[in-house]
Amino acid sequence: MSLGTPLRTSARSRRRRRYALVLVTTLVVASIAAVVGLTTGSFHASLEQVASALTGEGDGRTTVVVVGLRVPRVLAALAIGAALGLAGAVFQTLARNPLASPDIIGFSAGSATGSLVGLTLLAPAASPAAGAWMGGLLTVLVVMAIARSVGISRERTVLAGIALSTLLSAVNDYLLTRAPLEIARNATQWLHGSLAATSFDDVALLFASIGILSLVLVAVYRDFRALELGDDTAVALGVRTGRVRVLLIVVAALLTGAATAVAGPIGFIALAAPQLARRTMGATGIPLVGSAVTGAAVLLVADVIAQRALAPLQIPVGLVTAVVGGAYLFWIVSRRRR
Template identity: 40%
Template sequence: MTATSRDPAPYPRAGHGRPLRAGPASWALRPRSAATALVMLAATVLLTGLGMRIGDIPMSLAEVAGAVVGDGPAHLVVMELRLPRALTGVLVGTALALAGAITQAIARNPLASPDILGVTPGASVSVVAVIVATSSAAGGAGGTLATLGVPLLALLGGTAGALAVYTLAWRGGLDGYRLVLVGIGVSAVFTNVKYWLLTVGDVNDSGRAMVWISGSLNGRGWEHVLPVAIALTVLVPPVLAGARSLGALRFGDETVTGLGVRSNLARSMMILAAVLLAAVATAAAGPIAFVALAAPQVALRLAGAAQPPLVVSALTGAVLTAAADLVARTAFSPVELPVGVVTAVLGAPYLIYLLVRARRKARS
């Protein structure tokens, strides 16, 4: 059964934690959530280090650490090639998972993710359209220009897709159930347009577009790290400050109003943050599937929270992306898979599990 704004919260109850105050803002500090966050942070550091060992010049963890703080050829390899890739994966996973946690909390549906907000489909359509349209211009120069501008194209396309979903879902207010239905419809249209463009385009250009659509961390540099880092720095503080409003949105609109929360404004601001996080992450690494869907649900169960916890979800996303990239680079060595392929293979069974679980609940 799909949760709506009138249904009770679909997540299990959780005990209250000790209040943590910082000026006018306050949070409930739950020992289990804090412990889970620390474990996920440690796992992220470990997986990042393991990923940086891999390359044409194999290194131990000690050599990687020494190269970061030292000098010489190893320092250049780590700082210019391996560290940017690792940081891009971690930051992209963090942004996607945080966007997913916000989306699932607002829609009150564990199957919700930024994909239904139109971010990923919109980004994919814009990138594919420009690559296909400019591929033969000036003897291939247009294709090069499109490749260089892919992050900006993805950001603009993802934002435009989300704006289309938001506009169509608004009916004097924003209902989570209607948002999901409209998002599914708009995403289906964008997906079919994308595949039509791939069909009519040149096979070489379609192949280049498919590499981006699969989601890959290969060749990521500091120019990909910086935008995601800035987005997280700017957006995470207001998102955490709005955690109280996000928690209140689990209940019906009357209850939310009674708690002193302006529901439409709160939903709009949190959705805007989720859209920007997902759009920037998609622009940096392409559409990495299922991280935004699975990470919040994994974090919810590990932390035993009432809804996807924001900090734990973000760290879980970083772990999932770093682990998937490690598998992508080692499972079929020397062939390297796009990280999006690995997350899709791992995430598809989890999606089936969520669907089966939802059906069983509807029958009971």
């Protein structure tokens, strides 16, 4: 046995310990944020009151506030953050670019356009969820059709998505100017990303969607990791790169659509969570589980800040993530220049 073998084994062991430590720490942060989200606010509830409400033994007011309002919001933040973290990890792995995300490639804008069409032109009183799903799926089809017309590659797919995102943003602005004032106000709040109106039905939709799509990712996990090594290596390993790439893009787009359908387009999470997970966990590639856990924790913390920073005024969580996302982009640019 060569000297390099025990050294490689030791390095892998250290990476695994670091991965586990950071993963546990992130889960602890998410747990603390969840406790803060459940107990604080205009109506303060102690841990005992929260526990009683969750077990069905609390008084009526506490049960309504904790179980009816706060629990769905916390669960939705965790699920949406995990979905966006997974989507970002897939996009960045396929593009091998830390700036690739559903926000930049156009899927978030497409989901928003679908919702706005429904709210402003078809059924103003309806939920924006159905429109978000349809808009996201149509955007996937258009991006893939544009890329396929000249041969699918990560560069063409990203460029097609950026171009389409720019066009859809203009369409969104036009729809807002044509909508009645009340509808435009509600649509604008939704476009900023908000978890204020989430319900257990939304949570059920999120968990079902994430569960099914995660099973697809598990089924193609080997091919996914092979693509990380480059197309030539993946082909040598027997991976059908074109089909697998299309499947992964569709899965990532559907994850984004599920998140957008519930809370509107929330930026930064899909962009930064995978890179935060990779850097803090010391992974050689972008970890899927780490990205999901990091995205869930970051979005939940951001939502708690959005609720409590200017209390009693609550701001959309998308505004908080946008501020952090801008700082993150400046940091990426400064590192690349150096």
